[in-house]
Amino acid sequence: MDAEQKQVSVNNERAEAAAGFFPLDRFNAFSDGVFAIVITLLVLELPVPPSTEPILPALAESWPDFLGYLISFAFIGGIWISHAGLTRYMRRGDVVSFRLNLVLLLFVSLLPFSTHLMVAHMHGADASVAVAIYGLNLFMESALITALMHHAARDRHLVVDAVDDERVNRAYRQRRTYLILVALAIIVAFIAPLLAVGIYVALAVAFLIQPLIGMWRSH
Amino acid sequence: MDAEQKQVSVNNERAEAAAGFFPLDRFNAFSDGVFAIVITLLVLELPVPPSTEPILPALAESWPDFLGYLISFAFIGGIWISHAGLTRYMRRGDVVSFRLNLVLLLFVSLLPFSTHLMVAHMHGADASVAVAIYGLNLFMESALITALMHHAARDRHLVVDAVDDERVNRAYRQRRTYLILVALAIIVAFIAPLLAVGIYVALAVAFLIQPLIGMWRSH
Amino acid sequence: MDAEQKQVSVNNERAEAAAGFFPLDRFNAFSDGVFAIVITLLVLELPVPPSTEPILPALAESWPDFLGYLISFAFIGGIWISHAGLTRYMRRGDVVSFRLNLVLLLFVSLLPFSTHLMVAHMHGADASVAVAIYGLNLFMESALITALMHHAARDRHLVVDAVDDERVNRAYRQRRTYLILVALAIIVAFIAPLLAVGIYVALAVAFLIQPLIGMWRSH
Amino acid sequence: MDAEQKQVSVNNERAEAAAGFFPLDRFNAFSDGVFAIVITLLVLELPVPPSTEPILPALAESWPDFLGYLISFAFIGGIWISHAGLTRYMRRGDVVSFRLNLVLLLFVSLLPFSTHLMVAHMHGADASVAVAIYGLNLFMESALITALMHHAARDRHLVVDAVDDERVNRAYRQRRTYLILVALAIIVAFIAPLLAVGIYVALAVAFLIQPLIGMWRSH
Numbered sequence: 001m002d003a004e005q006k007q008v009s010v011n012n013e014r015a016e017a018a019a020g021f022f023p024l025d026r027f028n029a030f031s032d033g034v035f036a037i038v039i040t041l042l043v044l045e046l047p048v049p050p051s052t053e054p055i056l057p058a059l060a061e062s063w064p065d066f067l068g069y070l071i072s073f074a075f076i077g078g079i080w081i082s083h084a085g086l087t088r089y090m091r092r093g094d095v096v097s098f099r100l101n102l103v104l105l106l107f108v109s110l111l112p113f114s115t116h117l118m119v120a121h122m123h124g125a126d127a128s129v130a131v132a133i134y135g136l137n138l139f140m141e142s143a144l145i146t147a148l149m150h151h152a153a154r155d156r157h158l159v160v161d162a163v164d165d166e167r168v169n170r171a172y173r174q175r176r177t178y179l180i181l182v183a184l185a186i187i188v189a190f191i192a193p194l195l196a197v198g199i200y201v202a203l204a205v206a207f208l209i210q211p212l213i214g215m216w217r218s219h
Numbered sequence: 220m221d222a223e224q225k226q227v228s229v230n231n232e233r234a235e236a237a238a239g240f241f242p243l244d245r246f247n248a249f250s251d252g253v254f255a256i257v258i259t260l261l262v263l264e265l266p267v268p269p270s271t272e273p274i275l276p277a278l279a280e281s282w283p284d285f286l287g288y289l290i291s292f293a294f295i296g297g298i299w300i301s302h303a304g305l306t307r308y309m310r311r312g313d314v315v316s317f318r319l320n321l322v323l324l325l326f327v328s329l330l331p332f333s334t335h336l337m338v339a340h341m342h343g344a345d346a347s348v349a350v351a352i353y354g355l356n357l358f359m360e361s362a363l364i365t366a367l368m369h370h371a372a373r374d375r376h377l378v379v380d381a382v383d384d385e386r387v388n389r390a391y392r393q394r395r396t397y398l399i400l401v402a403l404a405i406i407v408a409f410i411a412p413l414l415a416v417g418i419y420v421a422l423a424v425a426f427l428i429q430p431l432i433g434m435w436r437s438h
Numbered sequence: 439m440d441a442e443q444k445q446v447s448v449n450n451e452r453a454e455a456a457a458g459f460f461p462l463d464r465f466n467a468f469s470d471g472v473f474a475i476v477i478t479l480l481v482l483e484l485p486v487p488p489s490t491e492p493i494l495p496a497l498a499e500s501w502p503d504f505l506g507y508l509i510s511f512a513f514i515g516g517i518w519i520s521h522a523g524l525t526r527y528m529r530r531g532d533v534v535s536f537r538l539n540l541v542l543l544l545f546v547s548l549l550p551f552s553t554h555l556m557v558a559h560m561h562g563a564d565a566s567v568a569v570a571i572y573g574l575n576l577f578m579e580s581a582l583i584t585a586l587m588h589h590a591a592r593d594r595h596l597v598v599d600a601v602d603d604e605r606v607n608r609a610y611r612q613r614r615t616y617l618i619l620v621a622l623a624i625i626v627a628f629i630a631p632l633l634a635v636g637i638y639v640a641l642a643v644a645f646l647i648q649p650l651i652g653m654w655r656s657h
Numbered sequence: 658m659d660a661e662q663k664q665v666s667v668n669n670e671r672a673e674a675a676a677g678f679f680p681l682d683r684f685n686a687f688s689d690g691v692f693a694i695v696i697t698l699l700v701l702e703l704p705v706p707p708s709t710e711p712i713l714p715a716l717a718e719s720w721p722d723f724l725g726y727l728i729s730f731a732f733i734g735g736i737w738i739s740h741a742g743l744t745r746y747m748r749r750g751d752v753v754s755f756r757l758n759l760v761l762l763l764f765v766s767l768l769p770f771s772t773h774l775m776v777a778h779m780h781g782a783d784a785s786v787a788v789a790i791y792g793l794n795l796f797m798e799s800a801l802i803t804a805l806m807h808h809a810a811r812d813r814h815l816v817v818d819a820v821d822d823e824r825v826n827r828a829y830r831q832r833r834t835y836l837i838l839v840a841l842a843i844i845v846a847f848i849a850p851l852l853a854v855g856i857y858v859a860l861a862v863a864f865l866i867q868p869l870i871g872m873w874r875s876h
Contacts, residue, residue: 022303022304022307023307025247026247026251026303026306027303028463028464028467029247029248029251029467030251030254030255030299030303032464032467032468032471033251033252033254033255033256033471033690033693034255034258034259035468035471036255036468036471036472036474036475036690037255037256037259037471037475038259038262039472039543039547040472040475040476040479040547041259041262041263042547043476043479043547043548043550043551044479044550046548046551048551048554048555048558049555049558049559050558051558051559051561051562052562053564054563054564054567055555055559055564055567055568055571056567070544073540073544073547074540077537077540077543077544080468081533081536081537081540084460084464084465084468084536085460087464088460088461095300098300098303099296099300099426099427102292102293102296102300102427103427105258105296106289106292109258109259109261109262109292110262110265112262112263113262113265113267116267117267117268117274120267120268120269120270121268121270121274123270124270124271125273126272126273126274129273129274129275130274133274207537208537208540208541241741241742241745242745244685245685245689245741245744246741248685248686248689248690249689249692249693249737249741252471252474252689252690252692252693252694253693253696253697255471255693256693256694256697257697257700260697260700260701314738317738317741318734318738318864318865321730321731321734321738321865322865324696324734325727325730325734328696328697328699328700328730329700329703331700331701332700332703332705335705336705336706336712339705339706339707339708340706340708340712342708343708343709344711345710345711345712348711348712348713349712352712466682466683466686467686470683470686470687470690471690473687473690474687474690474691474693474694475690475694477691477762477766478691478694478695478698478766480766481695481698481766481767481769481770482698482769484767484770486770486773486774486777487774487777487778488777489777489778489780489781490781491783492782492783492786493774493778493783493786493787493790494786508763511759511763511766512759515756515759515762518687519752519755519756519759522679522683522684522687522755523679525683526679526680645756646756646759646760
């Protein structure tokens with residue numbers, strides 16, 4: 001940037017700030033930080049068998065921990081990709097989108113807790129409640145990213161350009177399907193908690209094996 | 220950037236550095252990292268009920284942990300938004316702003332400790348001290364971001380342009396109101412600690428529900 | 439950027455997103471976050487001798503912990519440099535590369551667990567299994583970064599330009615050599631686990647001392 | 658950027674990569690991440706007094722923990738500012754600078770361990786060793802950032818422009834003074850460990866109070 005361009009840019013920034021807008025760089029950096037930490041903290045919950053025990057049987061016995069790790073990793077990764085997909089279309093934020101994002105990150109940050117709770121109680125008397133709370137956490141995350149999409153799509157100042165309506169509608173349909181499946185899993189949790197876990201696994205696996213299918217197709 | 224522009228930019232950078240200025244990219248990245256980690260570490264304090272206990276009564280009993288989680292999340296998120304709001308107006312930093320920021324981040328990093336302390340002692344004999352220390356932590360955070368604002372606003376080299384004075388004054392008034400309310404809570408802590416906690420909750424809730432009101436208004 | 443350029447840039451971004459492409463900034467930021475956290479979490483496993491014990495003998499006795507710390511630090515650092523080296527050639531991502539990257543980060547995140555497992559069992563009856571699992575983790579990481587390279591190199595839309603074929607082939611040869619050495623260590627683990635650890639150490643040391651040799655040569 | 662500029666930029670990137678250069682964006686992002694995590698992990702070591710004990714005497718008794726927290730925070734913050742100050746002058750990295758940086762971050766990551774060690778043994782029989790190890794950690798950090806400065810300053814391809822020699826020499830002098838003071842503290846540790854701690858405190862305080870003096874002067 002030469003001096004004149006710099007001046008234009010500086011004036012733009014001032015006008016942006018005066019109008020109550022926030023640049024997205026810190027929105028993205030902070031969100032990426034929270035997603036990266038949450039997805040990495042999950043590993044702290046994995047139990048290392050004590051040195052006196054044979055490893056493979058001990059690991060096999062703690063399969064719920066590894067299952068919880070895998071599906072939570074997939075869900076956090078999935079929401080992160082949705083978040084990065086959304087901000088592609090945004091050119092700036094406002095106070096509302098910054099705060100909605102914080103509430104979204106609140107539920108993202110809770111996922112290691114919900115995972116630990118579900119894993120610890122999966123074979124206990126209170127499995128239904130634990131499995132339902134996990135589903136509720138997923139549901140809230142997804143509801144909040146949908147709210148963020150709504151807010152950005154409604155306010156034409158925030159998106160890069162008049163966004164293709166068909167594309168927006170397709171994204172809404174996908175989110176709605178996901179929300180319905182998670183809501184279904186929450187209900188199922190009270191009848192057959194392990195079946196509800198099966199729905200979570202199916203959603204997570206569908207997300208994790210897709211890259212391989214995608215690779216196959218694209219070559 | 221073509222070669223000529225690159226040269227201009229490179230010379231600018233050199234001149235900036237020679238004058239003792241620092242670019243803001245690392246200031247922002249480091250701050251975003253610390254805020255993101257602190258806000259996420261809070262979840263490690265949440266107690267998972269053991270698998271032999273029913274979940275909901277156990278969770279209900281540890282309500283101070285969840286309350287502490289929520290309000291600390293809101294306060295850290297709130298300071299982060301203030302920080303991002305401030306750096307919108309800044310175009311570079313200097314050694315003083317970098318060090319002031321470090322002292323600010325020192326108090327931000329202490330919040331998980333203060334939260335844990337308040338939560339553990341909320342029903343104990345020493346609740347007043349614990350609740351007051353939490354308030355003191357909030358107060359120091361806010362005082363330091365105010366000092367950072369002062370430093371940036373006074374030094375015309377650091378801000379994007381001669382900043383709108385009315386806007387600066389409004390920001391100062393907001394910070395002063397917040398500082399007074401937190402100082403009040405610290406005093407109240409020595410008379411009725413749970414009432415002081417109530418003030419923290421009110422401040423945090425006011426911050427957390429604002430996005431929903433904002434959404435309502437803007438559509 | 440002046441207004442016209444901004445318009446071009448905004449239109450580009452929209453076209454990019456419509457074609458299913460993702461900008462790399464968040465891909466890089468999220469990956470850097472995960473690498474940084476994983477490499478730093480390793481320190482939490484290092485045992486501090488209790489205050490009643492003499493320090494040096496206690497530290498000497500827990501040499502496997504420090505060895506594990508060093509080699510895992512070197513391996514994570516090495517994969518991070520490979521990752522940064524790869525994204526130099528990329529100009530954007532797609533859904534497949536984002537998901538492949540997530541699977542890569544899954545194995546990166548597991549390394550503190552595998553390290554802890556290997557360290558705890560290095561002198562136990564089940565050392566072979568522990569050392570082989572560590573090798574498997576390294577192998578999967580390397581296989582996934584190779585898959586990411588393959589995907590990027592095959593899809594001409596993702597790389598900065600028609601990349602120099604010789605350079606790509608050299609990178610593949612390096613990765614293949616590394617994969618063969620790690621596979622060898624996994625086999626050796628079942629015959630002589632400490633020898634397999636020796637191979638890991640050799641690979642890690644080769645990586646860590648290279649900068650010093652590089653410094654020597656370049657001056 | 659318009660299409661032509663983009664082409665130039667893309668070709669530049671390819672030429673950069675072909676010549677073995679790395680862009681600094683990921684170098685900075687990864688380093689900022691590690692610094693931010695290390696500085697924040699320190700808080701996990703602070704002991705929360707149990708709810709049955711009065712808070713202030715318990716906190717007063719664990720003063721070495723808080724002292725360790727403060728000085729390690731100041732040292733990590735100080736090295737981070739030096740690091741950000743150095744990369745101001747750099748326009749790209751190479752494999753050597755990336756690996757030297759990793760070795761630097763290895764010692765930065767060890768600081769929470771060294772801090773914990775020093776704090777736990779400060780009143781023990783082995784205080785000298787613990788205090789000396791802490792000093793050794795500080796020394797290695799500082800030696801490595803000096804090596805990184807040397808490497809960047811010697812290779813004219815890495816710095817933004819022929820850097821002002823006087824400025825480089827001043828930076829070297831500052832680092833040399835710091836290294837001598839830390840080496841002195843290591844020697845003192847074997848005679849009077851608490852005096853060595855005093856030197857660390859003096860260095861840290863000098864760093865922490867400087868912003869306030871700086872504020873005073875600049876207004």
